[in-house]
Amino acid sequence: MKIGPALEHLHSSQRDLADELQALAERHATDHDVYHVGGMLAERCDRLAKGLGPFLEAYGQDEPDDDGSDIVRTFAERVRRTTAAMVGRSDKAGLLLLRDLRELYVHAQETEIDWTIARQGALVARDQALDITCLTGMQETERVVRWLKTRIKEGAPQALAG
Amino acid sequence: MDRIRDVWGERTPFQLGGAWPERVDLYLADGLEESDVDRWVRSACVLCSYGCGVEIAVRDDRIVGVRGVAADHVNHGRMGPKGLYGWQANNSTDRLTRPLIRSEGKLEESDWDTAMSMIVDRSKQLLSDRGPSAFGFYTSGQLFLEEYYTQAVVARAGLGTAHLDGNTRLCTATADAALKESFGCDGNPGCYEDIDACDTLFLVGHNVAETQTVLWARILDRLHGPDRPALVVVDPRETSPAREADIHLAIRNGTNLPLLNAIQHELIRTDRIDRAFVDDHTIGFDEVANLVEHYPPERAADVCAIDVEDIRRAAELIGRSERLVSTVLQGVYQSHQATASAVQVNNIHLLRGMIGRRGAAVFQMNGQPTAQNTRETGANGDFPGMRNWANMEHVAELATLWNVDELTIPHWGPPTHAMQIFRYAEIGSIRFLWVTATNPAVSLPELHRIRSILAQERLFLVVSDAFLNETAEFADVVLPAALWGEKVGTFTNADRTVHISDKAVEAPGEARSDFDILLHYADRMGFRDRDGEPLVKWREPEEALRAFGALSKGRPADYSGLSYARLREGPVRWPCDEARPDGTPRLYTDHVFPTFTDYAEDYGHDLLTGAALEEADYRALGVEGRARLRAAEYVPPREAPSDDFPLRLTTGRRVYHFHTRTKTGRAAELDAAAPDVWVEIEPSDAQALGIEQGDLCVVESPRGRVIAPAKLTGIKQGVVFVPFHYGSWDLKGNGGQTRAANELTMTAWDPVSRQPLFKTASVRVSKAPEVR
Numbered sequence: 001m002k003i004g005p006a007l008e009h010l011h012s013s014q015r016d017l018a019d020e021l022q023a024l025a026e027r028h029a030t031d032h033d034v035y036h037v038g039g040m041l042a043e044r045c046d047r048l049a050k051g052l053g054p055f056l057e058a059y060g061q062d063e064p065d066d067d068g069s070d071i072v073r074t075f076a077e078r079v080r081r082t083t084a085a086m087v088g089r090s091d092k093a094g095l096l097l098l099r100d101l102r103e104l105y106v107h108a109q110e111t112e113i114d115w116t117i118a119r120q121g122a123l124v125a126r127d128q129a130l131d132i133t134c135l136t137g138m139q140e141t142e143r144v145v146r147w148l149k150t151r152i153k154e155g156a157p158q159a160l161a162g
Numbered sequence: 163m164d165r166i167r168d169v170w171g172e173r174t175p176f177q178l179g180g181a182w183p184e185r186v187d188l189y190l191a192d193g194l195e196e197s198d199v200d201r202w203v204r205s206a207c208v209l210c211s212y213g214c215g216v217e218i219a220v221r222d223d224r225i226v227g228v229r230g231v232a233a234d235h236v237n238h239g240r241m242g243p244k245g246l247y248g249w250q251a252n253n254s255t256d257r258l259t260r261p262l263i264r265s266e267g268k269l270e271e272s273d274w275d276t277a278m279s280m281i282v283d284r285s286k287q288l289l290s291d292r293g294p295s296a297f298g299f300y301t302s303g304q305l306f307l308e309e310y311y312t313q314a315v316v317a318r319a320g321l322g323t324a325h326l327d328g329n330t331r332l333c334t335a336t337a338d339a340a341l342k343e344s345f346g347c348d349g350n351p352g353c354y355e356d357i358d359a360c361d362t363l364f365l366v367g368h369n370v371a372e373t374q375t376v377l378w379a380r381i382l383d384r385l386h387g388p389d390r391p392a393l394v395v396v397d398p399r400e401t402s403p404a405r406e407a408d409i410h411l412a413i414r415n416g417t418n419l420p421l422l423n424a425i426q427h428e429l430i431r432t433d434r435i436d437r438a439f440v441d442d443h444t445i446g447f448d449e450v451a452n453l454v455e456h457y458p459p460e461r462a463a464d465v466c467a468i469d470v471e472d473i474r475r476a477a478e479l480i481g482r483s484e485r486l487v488s489t490v491l492q493g494v495y496q497s498h499q500a501t502a503s504a505v506q507v508n509n510i511h512l513l514r515g516m517i518g519r520r521g522a523a524v525f526q527m528n529g530q531p532t533a534q535n536t537r538e539t540g541a542n543g544d545f546p547g548m549r550n551w552a553n554m555e556h557v558a559e560l561a562t563l564w565n566v567d568e569l570t571i572p573h574w575g576p577p578t579h580a581m582q583i584f585r586y587a588e589i590g591s592i593r594f595l596w597v598t599a600t601n602p603a604v605s606l607p608e609l610h611r612i613r614s615i616l617a618q619e620r621l622f623l624v625v626s627d628a629f630l631n632e633t634a635e636f637a638d639v640v641l642p643a644a645l646w647g648e649k650v651g652t653f654t655n656a657d658r659t660v661h662i663s664d665k666a667v668e669a670p671g672e673a674r675s676d677f678d679i680l681l682h683y684a685d686r687m688g689f690r691d692r693d694g695e696p697l698v699k700w701r702e703p704e705e706a707l708r709a710f711g712a713l714s715k716g717r718p719a720d721y722s723g724l725s726y727a728r729l730r731e732g733p734v735r736w737p738c739d740e741a742r743p744d745g746t747p748r749l750y751t752d753h754v755f756p757t758f759t760d761y762a763e764d765y766g767h768d769l770l771t772g773a774a775l776e777e778a779d780y781r782a783l784g785v786e787g788r789a790r791l792r793a794a795e796y797v798p799p800r801e802a803p804s805d806d807f808p809l810r811l812t813t814g815r816r817v818y819h820f821h822t823r824t825k826t827g828r829a830a831e832l833d834a835a836a837p838d839v840w841v842e843i844e845p846s847d848a849q850a851l852g853i854e855q856g857d858l859c860v861v862e863s864p865r866g867r868v869i870a871p872a873k874l875t876g877i878k879q880g881v882v883f884v885p886f887h888y889g890s891w892d893l894k895g896n897g898g899q900t901r902a903a904n905e906l907t908m909t910a911w912d913p914v915s916r917q918p919l920f921k922t923a924s925v926r927v928s929k930a931p932e933v934r
């Protein structure tokens with residue numbers, strides 16, 4: 001079975017998505033909708049990534065790496081918040097946000113299809129628990145994709161017209 | 163009569179299905195008698211969304227008082243304290259009577275031609291430099307339908323900007339969103355007579371005794387009548403309705419959703435649902451049932467910090483009712499997960515088949531008297547005539563009716579919401595902001611931020627108001643506006659009742675109605691339709707209503723059968739057309755809902771994130787005439803109490819005041835009844851902080867602070883309350899930035915309705931240091 005490597009790939013994609021959502025929320029902390037909803041989605045994505053831990057082990061992969069030290073994360077967060085405060089009043093803020101949302105949209109779609117692939121694996125392996133986990137993952141990443149698309153459609157006209 | 167001490171007046175109890183007895187409330191100034199009055203002018207009250215029919219007393223061409231209209235189906239003659247005394251603001255000596263323009267940093271008196279020239283010159287310059295997207299309009303819940311509709315045409319087709327919203331975003335956006343998410347279109351299904359016929363009342367986050375005093379008088383008369391309805395109240399504060407309730411669910415603010423999920427859990431578990439109704443007239447039952455399965459009362463009791471038995475008893479009362487009326491207001495709308503929670507109350511009515519018949523209704527209430535009209539005309543986040551911006555057919559209809567190119571009308575996204583308009587102003591992408599009849603410098607959250615946005619040099623700010631309010635202090639041009647009683651127009655309350663308000667007196671000095679101001683602007687800007695004719699095709703308010711009748715024909719809020727002549731005979735509930743000349747008391751009596759893909763006002767959203775459904779997604783749901791049961795999981799507020807800020811803040815209004823007291827603060831009786839800010843604290847919380855009744859306290863959040871005396875009350879432990887009315891206009895420059903509740907609140911909003919959160923933030927409270 002080659003499900004293990006697929007799950008490992010999914011896990012890393014999902015974890016990166018969580019990190020990037022968090023980074024987006026912090027970088028655009030002065031855009032309050034992105035800050036609050038992005039932060040909430042980051043937490044949910046992180047929980048989904050963690051939920052894959054037992055399956056990784058079951059399919060013969062190593063335990064996932066630690067997320068990095070708290071000191072590094074806190075420092076990175078502070079840098080991003082300062083950046084947010086600096087660009088918060090700039091008329092470039094709209095375009096910067098659009099660029100970041102676009103990048104994340106592409107990533108979220110990749111993660112969504114990774115869940116779909118993993119779910120097909122779960123079906124062929126007759127693994128019901130993994131199947132349920134993957135279905136939740138598909139729904140949640142679809143939600144992220146839809147939110148990003150809504151945000152992009154709403155923000156793009158003003159960013160491009162200005 | 164003293165409506166300050168006796169807010170709701172004497173009881174006139176009546177029984178189920180009986181007529182609410184008449185009681186005419188009257189107030190005349192200066193000891194005048196009714197016989198001293200020269201004439202009575204037909205109107206309705208503009209100081210809450212209940213919408214009492216009133217008459218304005220005029221003597222020597224001055225307003226001298228008001229009285230309720232006995233024959234009006236809304237109030238049967240009654241009036242509340244704000245309505246009885248608030249009109250005195252019209253006669254206030256500090257009315258704006260001439261336009262003001264900023265010159266060398268200071269506002270100076272000017273004339274209309276100069277002031278309007280400044281606005282038009284800047285508009286034309288910006289239009290050519292940066293295009294329509296540089297324009298924003300922030301309007302009110304106080305203007306008339308004719309004014310909002312004119313504003314919508316000027317902004318959306320004249321300039322072509324998507325950035326027009328009302329302060330109704332702060333009070334009513336979730337009502338609008340919740341109705342659309344469940345029923346496909348805006349519009350409350352029931353009418354106030356359903357109160358007279360119900361057997362159970364469920365008030366969710368709705369302190370009706372203070373927000374809509376005459377509605378509470380009506381409810382009290384049922385509660386004190388021979389067949390009292392059961393009353394269930396959800397509120398963290400010990401309000402008058404809470405004291406009258408059979409069950410008071412004193413939840414932590416911001417935990418409506420787990421409670422409402424638990425009630426549905428119990429309704430389904432005990433099989434107190436109308437299966438046939440659910441099967442025939444709704445979709446989404448399985449999703450809701452699967453979700454609320456995870457919300458047993460024990461879980462809600464834990465999150466909400468209430469007794470589990472109270473939840474079970476509440477669910478039983480609601481489950482056993484045969485005619486249920488529920489009302490929802492700011493306790494839900496201004497908390498996080500606002501729309502997700504509000505639609506759960508719709509769910510309860512759908513699960514029990516309690517809609518579209520006498521005594522069975524859900525009211526997603528409005529805050530302001532004319533809020534409903536911003537939603538109908540497209541002066542807020544909706545498309546004119548309750549159309550769907552994402553439906554190309556609807557956009558085309560609008561273009562035809564206005565005789566403009568479809569491409570002129572912004573339809574690339576939902577009309578921009580107020581908080582986003584201010585965000586665009588913050589980043590300099592909006593450079594022209596016109597504020598009409600509202601006061602964002604006191605009423606929006608996180609005031610230090612709002613002030614810094616308004617103070618920007620690059621932002622051209624126009625303020626149209628009757629008074630020099632806190633926002634006007636930042637303006638480049640201030641236009642003196644006529645008030646209610648000084649102009650004619652129509653407006654609509656929360657049960658779809660349309661009233662006419664006739665002109666009683668002339669506006670003072672050079673003040674003009676916003677209707678005339680907008681026409682003046684449209685003329686000077688030279689807005690044209692596709693044939694080169696003037697875009698705005700009316701000169702008089704009555705013509706504007708007729709035009710709106712044509713625009714709304716066939717849509718849910720159909721005004722095509724309404725005229726000033728008809729409204730002068732008495733109020734009418736929309737829809738009103740040729741077939742229904744006397745209006746429509748109840749919607750959905752056939753249990754067919756306006757959710758058809760080609761008709762619906764909205765395709766709906768993900769309740770957690772606000773992600774929009776597109777036409778294909780919506781069509782695939784196959785709703786088509788059925789209502790939508792909506793499932794939503796609870797997520798904790800983004801700003802939870804912490805070690806630094808351990809208390810939960812909620813803000814709200816007091817019975818004697820409206821909005822930022824622009825009018826009520828200028829009526830002597832109302833001002834004296836509640837002259838200054840205070841903070842409500844639960845006694846054991848106060849004791850732990852060493853605070854006693856009346857001690858001056860400092861309330862701090864990560865964003866600002868308020869200094870106010872403590873009032874120890876029966877509020878929920880761990881929660882503090884600060885009323886939001888108090889700004890700085892009456893302080894004469896002293897202590898201006900420690901008085902408004904919005905110094906404390908956070909910049910955040912519900913992702914679906916985009917209503918800001920005024921009821922979930924964290925604060926700490928301490929005793930203020932003694933001043934020597």
